């Protein structure tokens with residue numbers, strides 16, 4: 030009697046883990062090497078689903094793996110518990126976001142315990158606890174002291190539905206990331222973190238992550254920061270005292286500038302228009318209103334017809350004194366570079382399209398038909414991979430005239446019509462013109478970034494209050510450190526509904542404070558922080574989450590950080606990771622930590638799909654976590670997910686077989702039940718064939734896990750369980766030492782995927798301690814030597830050759846060896862193989878007709 034009862038086993042071991050707390054990270058006296066394994070912490074919005082199940086299954090594989098490998102592992106869990114989802118849900122239900130949030134957290138905790146995740150439960154944190162967010166406020170003060178937190182009025186992305194400001198990153202194709210509403214621009218005074226000061230370091234340090242982070246994430250970060258190298262060039266404007274600066278990546282083409290363009294929504298455009306005739310002013314105003322309704326995406330699109338308004342003003346080219354008409358046009362963006370460009374239509378496609386639309390002159394200053402000596406020719410391929418004929422040899426510069434062809438000359442060449450620059454290559458011309466501009470005091474080498482400063486203030490309730498005070502005489506001063514945390518007021522009685530001003534402003538008592546310097550009445554800042562502030566440093570708080578005296582102890586950071594393995598969804602590829610990287614560098618500059626990158630290696634798991642789309646609450650296609658914990662149970666869910674495919678691939682939930690996983694786990698468990706030898710048998714005396722399977726897995730699994738090939742390890746465990754079953758039933762028998770050895774190794778490695786079943790097996794096999802803490806056995810090298818077998822090669826039905834090949838050879842490799850064999854080649858005598866049937870490892874059969 031007594032079948033495999035997954036749920037009973039699950040409950041039994043969860044109880045034991047709860048009592049013994051075996052996965053708590055070792056303290057000061059623990060001399061093992063350390064690993065910090067971290068899963069991106071969840072939002073407590075609603076219950077967990079299979080997307081979470083996937084993420085936290087992988088986290089546990091990695092954490093448990095390093096424990097078996099003899100490491101002192103830190104694997105904590107917490108909740109990213111501030112933010113809009115909680116607030117919106119609370120508004121809909123007329124509840125307090127606090128009650129809603131903490132009720133969800135309780136549900137999550139229960140689910141994680143039911144999942145058997147091996148967390149250090151002593152380090153739990155919730156970012157909405159005052160004990161946590163006081164350190165957000167502390168961090169804000171430190172940034173403020175360093176000039177990295179500042180206020181400015183600027184056009185911000187505004188979601189009219191959520192009535193809140195959105196960071197650029199939260200605007201997806203012109204729409205609100207959260208609710209899908211179209212985002213508009215609005216001018217507001219807001220708090221910013223000066224992440225742009227760190228742009229170069231954020232970009233350059235990506236090099237050290239190469240090979241440890243997914244290539245795709247590194248590329249996305251690079252593009253997001255978007256560094257361009259070029260020059261700032263100052264232009265006089267007729268009728269204006271101050272010069273205007275433009276950024277250009279092609280200062281070499283300065284002699285080819287024929288007009289000047291300003292962003293219609295820039296202060297400069299408004300000022301220039303104000304100084305023009307009433308007619309121009311009206312036309313400009315109409316145009317501006319139209320532009321303000323456009324998204325940045327539309328403005329940057331290349332296939333829309335170019336639009337603009339001539340402002341009847343002129344800029345002066347600093348290099349040759351030419352008068353350049355000034356236009357306002359939407360293809361120039363107000364918040365990139367300096368919001369103004371020198372237009373060089375011959376060599377910039379956008380400028381050329383504009384010049385052709387408004388009949389402006391085009392002046393070629395780079396002869397792209399002139400060869401650059403020493404330059405390596407770049408061969409461009411078309412969509413079919415066919416080299417595009419550059420045609421430069423035959424074409425004369427006249428044929429290529431952009432004014433006629435409509436195609437800007439963006440390639441390499443030699444400078445012409447450019448005075449002292451004539452004859453130079455692009456690189457040399459750029460260096461030379463920068464020297465000239467510097468000498469004349471009208472320009473310098475410069476870089477420009479796509480990255481913007483991080484807008485951190487939100488007009489919402491459920492977040493960290495910004496710890497600043499607005500004095501009656503208009504100063505803005507920090508809340509002194511010893512008055513932190515500045516706690517949120519009670520939500521009851523406050524109107525949380527979005528209306529464009531912070532709900533905290535309605536907490537009249539809370540808003541009243543005193544100027545810490547003068548004692549005069551003053552007001553608090555009513556805004557709260559973006560929740561990305563909370564998640565930018567939480568990995569450090571886990572190092573001593575209960576420490577009331579500091580954000581984190583430097584000594585603990587030295588011991589544990591940075592995170593060795595960070596695991597989470599690719600949806601955080603840009604924002605969260607960028608902000609965490611930024612804050613890490615700030616903390617490094619403050620001397621609080623000795624590393625500059627927070628996450629040494631990163632795993633992005635694929636998504637769990639149901640019916641072809643991402644499993645999510647909003648799509649209503651959730652497979653709920655809680656219900657699956659009873660049937661098929663945690664172990665089957667985890668094993669099925671790990672087996673479903675490579676970590677980074679998406680998983681179709683329809684294709685995931687929890688029944689298959691359950692059957693496999695029952696088989697493994699039964700193997701342990703059938704073992705009849707004692708734990709003190711001598712391994713070496715067991716069946717060598719079974720021992721080879723066991724030891725090959727012991728040898729291969731570490732590399733496979735470190736390369737995130739979890740599915741392969743599950744497949745290999747299945748192979749081992751089958752081999753053991755065969756040995757028990759038809760081979761060496763249940764008393765053979767190799768059978769016990771195989772069962773023990775199965776339990777130890779199965780612990781990564783199905784920890785409850787693994788613990789149960791371990792107990793059945795006669796052990797007292799937890800298998801989760803068992804050390805990895807080392808593989809016996811003498812058992813790793815590959816067996817070899819004889820393979821026959823037939824040609825048209827006749828055996829022509831035999832080969833000695835490894836027993837585990839695959840079809841492709843066997844066919845390759847057969848085709849290359851000398852005897853085979855001789856028998857073929859030049860005849861072509863028309864068909865090959867390969868059955869590894871024993872037979873290859875070629876036909877020649």
Ligand code: ANZ
Nearest residue numbers: 257276277278279360361362365366368370373376377
């Ligand atoms: C003259 C020029 C000549 C340019 C030429 C390019 C080619 P990236 O690479 O994206 O950094 N630019 C500068 N500020 C702009 C703004 N606010 N809105 C739209 N365009 C702007 O692009 C830098 C180039 O984009 C700059 O170099 C400028 O045009 C334009 F043959 O200056 B260039």
